[in-house]
Structure formats: C-alpha cells, structure tokens
Amino acid sequence: MAKKILIIEDNFEIREGTAEVLSLTGDYEILTAADGKVGVDLAIKNKPDLILCDIMMPELDGYGVLYMLSKNEVTAGIPFIFMTAKSERADLRKAMEMGADDYLTKPFDDIELLNAIESRLKKREKLTGNAAQKAHLHLSDDEQNYLLRDLVKDARVKVFKKKQSIYEAGDSPVFVYYLLKGKVRSFLFYQDGRELSTDIHIPDTFFGYETVLLNEKYSDNASTLEDSEIALIPRERFFELLYNKPSIASKFIKLLSGNIREKEEQMLGFAYDTVRKRVANALVNVAEKTKSANSEDEVLIRISRDDLAALAGTANETISRMLADFKDERLITKEGNAIRVFSIAKLKRVKF
Numbered sequence: 001m002a003k004k005i006l007i008i009e010d011n012f013e014i015r016e017g018t019a020e021v022l023s024l025t026g027d028y029e030i031l032t033a034a035d036g037k038v039g040v041d042l043a044i045k046n047k048p049d050l051i052l053c054d055i056m057m058p059e060l061d062g063y064g065v066l067y068m069l070s071k072n073e074v075t076a077g078i079p080f081i082f083m084t085a086k087s088e089r090a091d092l093r094k095a096m097e098m099g100a101d102d103y104l105t106k107p108f109d110d111i112e113l114l115n116a117i118e119s120r121l122k123k124r125e126k127l128t129g130n131a132a133q134k135a136h137l138h139l140s141d142d143e144q145n146y147l148l149r150d151l152v153k154d155a156r157v158k159v160f161k162k163k164q165s166i167y168e169a170g171d172s173p174v175f176v177y178y179l180l181k182g183k184v185r186s187f188l189f190y191q192d193g194r195e196l197s198t199d200i201h202i203p204d205t206f207f208g209y210e211t212v213l214l215n216e217k218y219s220d221n222a223s224t225l226e227d228s229e230i231a232l233i234p235r236e237r238f239f240e241l242l243y244n245k246p247s248i249a250s251k252f253i254k255l256l257s258g259n260i261r262e263k264e265e266q267m268l269g270f271a272y273d274t275v276r277k278r279v280a281n282a283l284v285n286v287a288e289k290t291k292s293a294n295s296e297d298e299v300l301i302r303i304s305r306d307d308l309a310a311l312a313g314t315a316n317e318t319i320s321r322m323l324a325d326f327k328d329e330r331l332i333t334k335e336g337n338a339i340r341v342f343s344i345a346k347l348k349r350v351k352f
Helices: 012-025 036-046 062-070 089-097 110-137 141-153 209-214 235-244 246-272 275-290 305-312 316-328 344-348
Strands: 003-008 028-033 050-054 080-084 102-105 156-160 165-167 175-181 184-189 195-201 205-207 221-224 228-234 299-301 332-335 338-341
Touching: 003 012, 003 036, 012 028, 012 110, 028 036, 036 050, 036 062, 050 062, 050 110, 062 080, 062 089, 080 110, 102 110, 141 228, 141 235, 141 246, 175 209, 175 235, 184 305, 195 205, 195 275, 195 305, 209 235, 209 246, 228 235, 235 246, 275 299, 275 305, 275 316, 275 338, 275 344, 305 316, 316 332
Parallel strands: 003 028, 003 050, 050 080, 080 102
Antiparallel strands: 156 228, 165 221, 175 205, 175 228, 184 195, 184 221, 299 338, 332 338
8 A cells, every 4th residue: 555645845846856756656645735834734634654844934834844743643643854955953953853753955866765765664664563562462451351260260170178278388389379269368487386377368369479470489378267269270371371461460560569568568567556456457457358349348257366366466365355345345246256347447547
C-alpha cells in the first residue's frame, strides 16, 4: 500500500518538482499544499504517513505548522521533515527542539530526499511495531485471571488434614501452592521452640511463591489450620507462564513486594506495639481474611488460642486475658470454638 506524503511548500517549482520525484517511485501517494494553513487542514483530514514542510512561508510558517500539528492528537505522531534554504545552525537547533524528525537544506538531490523519507518511515514502522508488541504482551486483569485459573486447573490437587505440614524451613521448593479450600498458616520457630505465625492464607490465593521467585530454600513453615484442598503447581509450569506473560510476572512481583512490606510492619509491631495491640491486630488479620468481599464489619472467625498466640507473638495465657478484656469491652464474644468480632474497625483502633 502506497505511503501518503504531504508536501507543504509555497514555492511552486520546488513543490511540484518534489512531488514529481516522489510520484515516479510509485511508492507514494502525494498531497500538496501551497501554504501552512492549507497544509494543516490537509494533514488533519488525510493523516499522511509523513510531512515535508518549508520553514519560510507567509501567514503560517513551518514552525507554526509543526506546533499546531504536534498539539493535535490525530497528527502529533506523524514524522515531520523541514525543508529550508537556510542552513544556519540556529534554525536546525530550533527545528529539532520543536520536535522535527529531520532537516533537508535546499537545494537537495533526489537521493538525499528519498533516503530521508525512507529512513523516517522505517523508524516509524519500528516504533509502531514495538508499541503493538507491548500492547500484545499487556494483559487485562480478566485475561491474567483466566490464564492463572488454567494453571490451577491443570495442577494436581492434594487433600491435607488439619494441622498437617505442607513444607518446612530448609526444604527446596518444588511447587507453588494455590489454596482451593480451607486455611493455611505460615510460621517460624523461636529458638525455645515456640511458634510465630507470619501469615494466614485463605481460599483462592497463591502461597509459597516467594521462595520460588527468590530461588531460595524455604525460610518458614506452612501447615493447615483446618482440612484443606491445595493445588500443587510445578515450579517449571509457574516459571513458564511468567516468562511468556510479563504482565503476570509483574503481578507476582507486586504481591511479593506487598508481602515484604506486611512482614516489616508485623516485625515493627512485635517490637513496639503493646500486647493488647498485637492481639487486636491478630484478630483483625484473621477477620479480614475470613470475611467475604461484601460482608459487614461484623464477622465470625475460627482460630485456636494456640494459633492466635502464635500470630500475636505472645503466650496462651495472655491471649485468654486479652480475649476476656475484649469481651468485657463488647469488641468480641465467644460462640463455642469461634470468636465473633463485632467490629473490625473498632478493633483496628485499639492502641493500649
């Protein structure tokens, strides 16, 4: 398909001579304008592939043409080559600062003209191709979720009993895990054998991917809080998807960054928060991961005192005392083996 070239030149002989040279190649469809105003109108209406424009013209000079077209989203990306008899460096610098792609000094020969045009058109095609490639690589949230669901669907599903270990610190990662049903906690061991919970995973979430992405052995442990079903995604399949779909790789990098920030805040909390605040934060953590997306501020959670103590970094006896205090303050109530949080927002405001 012939490329469309617009020539804006007030000198009749130069305008028609340039048009004739380009027409003889058979590669270009030529439009001409005898002044800047007409040239701007033709550019907006026809959106040429490239514009050749004189600088010194009456009414609207070449600089004015370039300025007007650069401000119009229809014409802003069109390659623009100035033609002028003036060869002072000041003119060249001004033209390039305004966004011109090239600069031809009159008189120019046919080869010089054709080379300048072909060079700019090839550069534009390359840029357009790169933009199209980037657009192809970008995936919407729906497309990402579809590919991730396929990854999970193809994985082997394993049933874990309550309190069953999934992996231990020092193990080499073989899988990335996706929780289909149940709850899982990640935790560390103190030197005296006590446990410190670092996270709770709920259905429809990935876990264990941090170690895979960092290419390290597990630094923590993971076990189920209740009977669970977990999809085991081979790390090779996980990496294959990330390699082929950079958008999904970016998604997991963001998740990883968020997890690191959450761990840092948790460690700061252990260092500076009161025990009362840490227990409140632990209840909030479990409540927010238990409630549905559209549920109210009140939520029923199921977690043992041992697990709550591990999550808050304190002793069981302290948990019993704090839960009794929160019950007296009507922040929570006990319902059998479950805890009803009356208001997540109020628990978040607990300080001392």
